Amino acid sequence: MVTISYRGDLALATALCRSADRYLDDRIEHVLVLPRVDVPRFTPLVTDRRRIVALEDVLPPGYRRMPLPQRIHVGPWQRRIREMWWTPAGPARGWIVQQIAKLAVPGYVRAETIVFADSDIELVAPLTLERLAPGGRTRLYRVPGATADSAMHLRWHRAAAALLGLGPTASPTDGGYLGAEPTGGGYLGADYIGNLITWRRSAVIGLHGRICLHARARWDLAVARCPALSEYILYGAYVDHVVGPEASGHTATDDDLAHAGWFYDLSTAAGVAAFADGFRPGQVAVAIQSTESFTLAERAALIDRISAHVAG
Numbered sequence: 001m002v003t004i005s006y007r008g009d010l011a012l013a014t015a016l017c018r019s020a021d022r023y024l025d026d027r028i029e030h031v032l033v034l035p036r037v038d039v040p041r042f043t044p045l046v047t048d049r050r051r052i053v054a055l056e057d058v059l060p061p062g063y064r065r066m067p068l069p070q071r072i073h074v075g076p077w078q079r080r081i082r083e084m085w086w087t088p089a090g091p092a093r094g095w096i097v098q099q100i101a102k103l104a105v106p107g108y109v110r111a112e113t114i115v116f117a118d119s120d121i122e123l124v125a126p127l128t129l130e131r132l133a134p135g136g137r138t139r140l141y142r143v144p145g146a147t148a149d150s151a152m153h154l155r156w157h158r159a160a161a162a163l164l165g166l167g168p169t170a171s172p173t174d175g176g177y178l179g180a181e182p183t184g185g186g187y188l189g190a191d192y193i194g195n196l197i198t199w200r201r202s203a204v205i206g207l208h209g210r211i212c213l214h215a216r217a218r219w220d221l222a223v224a225r226c227p228a229l230s231e232y233i234l235y236g237a238y239v240d241h242v243v244g245p246e247a248s249g250h251t252a253t254d255d256d257l258a259h260a261g262w263f264y265d266l267s268t269a270a271g272v273a274a275f276a277d278g279f280r281p282g283q284v285a286v287a288i289q290s291t292e293s294f295t296l297a298e299r300a301a302l303i304d305r306i307s308a309h310v311a312g
Contacts, residue, residue: 001030001115002105004055004098007038009119011296016119017045023123023284024049028132031109033058033101035065053108058101060220062088089224099231100220103208106201112249113138115198117285121258124307125284127196131257138200140239140250143191153191156230160237163222163229165214192236195258195287199235203248207238258285259306266292276302279309 001024005013013032020030029049034042036054046052056063066084083094105114113133132139160166208219215222223229239245245252259279265271266288279286286303288294294302 001028001117002033002102002109003030003117003119004033004101005038005042005119006035007041009290010038010041012290013042013119014045015122015300016117017050019123020050020117021047023126025126025128027129028115028127029109029111033108055101058104058108059097060100060104060218063097063100066091087221087224088218089221092224096224096226096229099229100223102231103204103223103234104220105199106205106208109201112201113198114201114204115196117196118287120290121195121285121287122303123285124303125310127257127284131284132198134251137249137251139198139255140236140245140252141192141194141197141254141256142236142240142252143254145190152228153193153230153233155228156233157237159226159229160234163211163215163226163234164238164242165210166237166241190236190240192232193230194232194256195260196285197232200249203239203243203250204235206243206248207235210238210242255282257283258287259283260287261292262287262289266294272302276305277309279306 001020003013003016017030017032024030026049029051032042032045032050032052033055034052036056039052039054042052056065064086066086083097085092085094085097087097102116113129115127115132211219211222223234239248239250259275261275264275264278266275286306288299288302292299
């Protein structure tokens with residue numbers, strides 16, 4: 001299980017680690033990926049099943065964080081400055097670099113099945129290897145048609161198609177990527193984005209090769225040049241449209257392991273109540289985005305309230 005975090009999410013990451021110590025399968029290692037400057041703050045979280053690697057050691061050669069302030073203050077006015085990196089392909093935003101860090105996972109994880117868990121997730125029930133790789137085949141989270149009405153997600157699909165050399169893209173009603181026969185039945189409108197997303201290490205290595213083949217450059221440089229990208233859509237499109245779930249060792253499913261707050265309006269009491277009561281049997285985690293306006297105590301109380309459904 002891989003978590004990419006930073007000092008601003010230390011409290012959330014601590015809660016995730018505490019829940020992982022309780023519920024994560026003993027056979028699964030937990031890897032925290034952090035900016036080198038933040039490593040000392042997270043060192044108390046290290047155990048015999050959890051290690052820390054520096055983000056700078058995970059990235060391919062040539063990446064340097066730009067020394068920019070996090071915020072600019074002019075009297076009462078203030079503005080948050082987005083993290084920027086200098087890469088061999090030029091400047092790139094921090095969230096693109098985080099995606100590159102996930103795509104670089106074969107460099108620091110040796111397990112074949114990898115699950116990504118962000119800091120704003122907590123486990124509330126056992127997460128076993130069998131849930132992540134039933135019958136030895138890694139689950140591929142895929143919800144057909146879920147992003148058909150999202151302009152941003154369609155943009156991410158077009159970026160994935162370009163990186164994979166799949167040619168022009170079509171609308172979901174046209175059946176998917178033009179110029180490519182989907183080998184796994186997936187199509188442009190499928191959503192591969194979630195909170196506990198599983199990949200296969202061998203498939204990521206194959207994805208690197210596919211990007212290099214069509215970009216005629218290092219895979220990470222092609223990714224760094226993308227103004228907008230989803231690493232989960234890129235991986236899902238590769239498995240569905242290039243290799244196929246069967247050939248890549250995946251089993252496709254629309255079963256979401258996490259109960260996610262982004263499907264609810266958590267700014268209202270009614271939305272919070274619906275979220276608290278919406279936990280489904282079989283789900284093992286609760287995801288509340290760090291941008292939600294909850295205090296740590298309110299967040300913990302809400303997760304405890306949801307956890308009662310598991311106990312019940």
